[in-house]
Amino acid sequence: MSVCSDELVHLTEKxxxxxxxxxxxxxxxxxxxxxxxxxxxxxxRVGSSEYFAHPSTVKIxxxxxxxTGSAGLPLFENVAGLGAELTAQMHPVPYRQSxxxxxxxxxxxxxxHILGSAQVRIEHKGKITVVSGDYKLSKVSSMAxxxxxxxxxxxxxxxxxxxxxxxxxxxxxxxxxIEVVAEIYDWWVECAxxxxxxxxxxxxxxxxxxxxxxxxxxxxxxxxxxxxxxNFPGPxxxxxxxxxxxxxxxxxxxxxxxxxxxxxxxQASSSQGNQLSMSGSASDSSKADTFQADSSxxxSSxxxSSxANSYESNSDLDLESKELESGDNSSVLxxxxxxxxxxxxxxxxxxxxxxxxxxxFASGWMQVRGQRRRRNVDRGFVxxxxxxxxxxxxxxxxxxxxxxxxxxxxxxxxxxxxxxxxLEANDLQTRFEGxx
Ligand SMILES: [Zn+2]
Ligand SMILES: [Zn+2]
Numbered sequence: 001m002s003v004c005s006d007e008l009v010h011l012t013e014k015x016x017x018x019x020x021x022x023x024x025x026x027x028x029x030x031x032x033x034x035x036x037x038x039x040x041x042x043x044x045r046v047g048s049s050e051y052f053a054h055p056s057t058v059k060i061x062x063x064x065x066x067x068t069g070s071a072g073l074p075l076f077e078n079v080a081g082l083g084a085e086l087t088a089q090m091h092p093v094p095y096r097q098s099x100x101x102x103x104x105x106x107x108x109x110x111x112x113h114i115l116g117s118a119q120v121r122i123e124h125k126g127k128i129t130v131v132s133g134d135y136k137l138s139k140v141s142s143m144a145x146x147x148x149x150x151x152x153x154x155x156x157x158x159x160x161x162x163x164x165x166x167x168x169x170x171x172x173x174x175x176x177x178i179e180v181v182a183e184i185y186d187w188w189v190e191c192a193x194x195x196x197x198x199x200x201x202x203x204x205x206x207x208x209x210x211x212x213x214x215x216x217x218x219x220x221x222x223x224x225x226x227x228x229x230x231n232f233p234g235p236x237x238x239x240x241x242x243x244x245x246x247x248x249x250x251x252x253x254x255x256x257x258x259x260x261x262x263x264x265x266x267q268a269s270s271s272q273g274n275q276l277s278m279s280g281s282a283s284d285s286s287k288a289d290t291f292q293a294d295s296s297x298x299x300s301s302x303x304x305s306s307x308a309n310s311y312e313s314n315s316d317l318d319l320e321s322k323e324l325e326s327g328d329n330s331s332v333l334x335x336x337x338x339x340x341x342x343x344x345x346x347x348x349x350x351x352x353x354x355x356x357x358x359x360x361f362a363s364g365w366m367q368v369r370g371q372r373r374r375r376n377v378d379r380g381f382v383x384x385x386x387x388x389x390x391x392x393x394x395x396x397x398x399x400x401x402x403x404x405x406x407x408x409x410x411x412x413x414x415x416x417x418x419x420x421x422x423l424e425a426n427d428l429q430t431r432f433e434g435x436x
Contacts, residue, residue, distance in 0.1 A: 008104075008122055008129040009162065011428050016131060016162070020124050021104030023052075025131050028431045035106065037133025038117035039064065039205060042433040048088060052099060054108055055092035056116030056252050060205065062090065063248060095151065111135040112153030113385050114206030115249055121156050130158040130399065134166070134432075136384065137391040139176040146177050147385075148213040149206070149254050153395075161401035162428065165409035166386040167364055174364065174388040180381050181214035184339075184360065185224065185232075187379050191358045192233035192337040199340045199352055201361040201377070204241040206385050208341050209249045209256065211362060212236070215339075216257040234337030237262055241343055262340070333357075347375065364388075393417065408432040 009018045015027035023033040030047035037043050037053075039060030044053070046065045053061065065088070093099055095118065098107040103125070108118035113134040120131040137153050138146035145152065167174075184200060191198040202208045218224055219231035236259040238246065243261045250256060333340075336356050344361065346352055352359050361377045364384025372380035386409075387395065396404055396418065404423050406414050407430040418425035 008124050008127055008160065009131065011430070016428075016430070018101075018104060018122055018124075021101030021106065021122070023101055023106075024048075025120055026133065026432065033101075035120055036061065037111065037120060037131065038114055040114070040134065042431070043133060046088075050089045050091065052091045052093050052106075054116040054118050055094060056248070057118070058090045058092045058116075059248050059252070060116060060245070063244065095154075109154045109156050110151035112137060112147065112150060115150045115209070115252060115254065117150060119154070119156060121158070127160075128156075128158040129160040129162065130156050130401075131162045132164055134164050134386055135395075136174075136387045137395065139174060147210055148177075148217060149209045149249060155395065155398055157400050159401060160403045160405065161396060161399045162405045162407060163392065163396060163414075164386065164432070165392065165406045165411045165414045167384060167388050168392050168406075168410040168414040170389045172364065172367055172384075172388040173390065174367075174382060174384055177210060177214050177383065178218065180362070180383045181211055181218060184211065184362070184381055185215065185218060187358070187360060188339045189226065189233050195336040196356045196358050197234070197333055197336050197338040197340055199342065199346070199357050199359050200381075201344045201347055201352075201359070202242075202341055202363075202383075203385075204239065204343045205245050207362055207383065208238065208242040208343075209246055209254065210385070211341065211383070212238075212246065212256045212259070213254060216255060219257065232257075232339070234339065235260055237338050237340045239340075239342035239346065242341055259341075262342070347377070396423070397421075 008020065009016050009025070011017070012024075014024060014029040014031055016025040017023075017027075018025070023035055024031045025035045026037055026043040026045075027034050027048065028042075028045060030049075032048070033050045033052070034048040035052045036057055039057050041064065044051075044057065044061050044064065051058070051061065091099075093108055095108050095110055098105050100106070105123040107121045109121055109130075111117040111119045111133050113136055117133060117135070119133060119135065122129045122131070135153050136147070184198075188198045200211065202211055215232075215236070224231060236257060238259050239262050243259075246256055246259075333351070333354075334356075340351075340357075344363075347359070347361075351357060358379065359377045360379040360381060361372070361375060362381040362383040364382060364386055365371050366380030367382045392414065402424060404415075404418050404425045405428045406418075406425060407428045411427045415425045415427050
């Protein structure tokens with residue numbers, strides 16, 4: 001690594017640090033002042049004193065940190081998660097509004113990754129560094145917006161661009177959301193015809209809401225065939241972990257279709273009037289620990305594409321109880337016809353293995369040959385909240401940056417490609433996971 005300490009932002013033990021402004025970006029250890037790009041758990045960690053983030057990200061963090069505390073799952077070994085959310089100072093920073101730290105000017109710009117996701121623009125003495133966090137670009141689509149759940153990526157000119165590289169291999173080529181969600185719809189219709197339900201595994205923060213919003217858009221467009229009386233072949237049922245995040249999305253103006261919550265009264269949840277209350281986390285700590293141990297193993301191992309072989313849990317919410325109490329939804333589940341959206345942790349649940357359920361998984365990793373079979377799912381839908389190879393390279397050149405630092409993912413191939421094209425490119429060994 002040839003990153004010298006006079007860079008505006010450099011890598012330390014605790015994460016990316018800007019010494020001139022005395023702040024960290026997405027630190028993985030507790031710090032005094034943290035700027036957070038987005039709410040995924042490998043970027044937004046509990047335990048710091050002060051947080052600066054987009055208002056939606058602040059809401060997501062408050063929700064997640066409270067869950068962390070109540071579930072007794074501190075994300076740092078040396079900090080008791082309990083109560084940390086109460087002492088941390090949260091500073092909501094809207095997009096394009098600048099905050100000054102000494103003579104360093106900081107602003108957040110849409111990253112197009114999930115609700116509230118931001119790139120961090122850092123300006124000091126006429127030099128600009130942008131930390132991308134996780135990002136994706138809109139794909140050409142018949143719809144006005146490709147991802148209806150967040151503001152589209154904004155290109156920011158800079159001298160140094162710090163980019164993710166989760167899917168930085170030419171084999172990754174993602175399609176417009178609406179095309180993939182139309183395939184999910186067709187699969188759901190086919191399942192219903194066979195008297196089965198479709199269980200779609202999707203990360204509870206971001207992916208689940210993106211699929212839901214696109215389904216609603218499909219229904220509104222009137223392009224669904226066959227045409228069911230209620231647009232869909234049956235009810236949509238979501239896992240409580242998905243539901244609690246949907247509530248944050250709805251509060252911030254993202255329109256989602258009506259759905260029922262797994263194990264709750266089968267009353268529809270809608271933006272018009274939702275009487276459902278969110279109970280505390282039902283995590284089974286022994287199961288959660290299994291995942292915790294798994295993820296710490298991942299942290300210590302060298303990052304390469306082999307982590308595609310294991311289920312990535314990009315949110316502690318995904319650790320919620322793997323077994324669902326079917327409760328009031330049981331009759332629906334018995335009769336088939338439902339689309340159930342749940343975190344990947346439910347892959348091994350009884351529900352997933354039951355005879356009248358077809359199992360699908362929505363993830364960028366589904367593009368990798370053999371992944372569907374390896375993960376033992378019936379259907380794989382290639383849907384990622386990260387930029388594909390073409391988007392990454394296009395964006396990097398468009399920023400005008402002469403220097404590029406590449407973080408989590410397939411950094412080697414991207415660094416090589418950028419150097420071949422005359423840019424100064426280096427690898428940064430961060431601890432972001434890039435699973436979603
Ligand atoms: Zn992310
Ligand atoms: Zn990430």
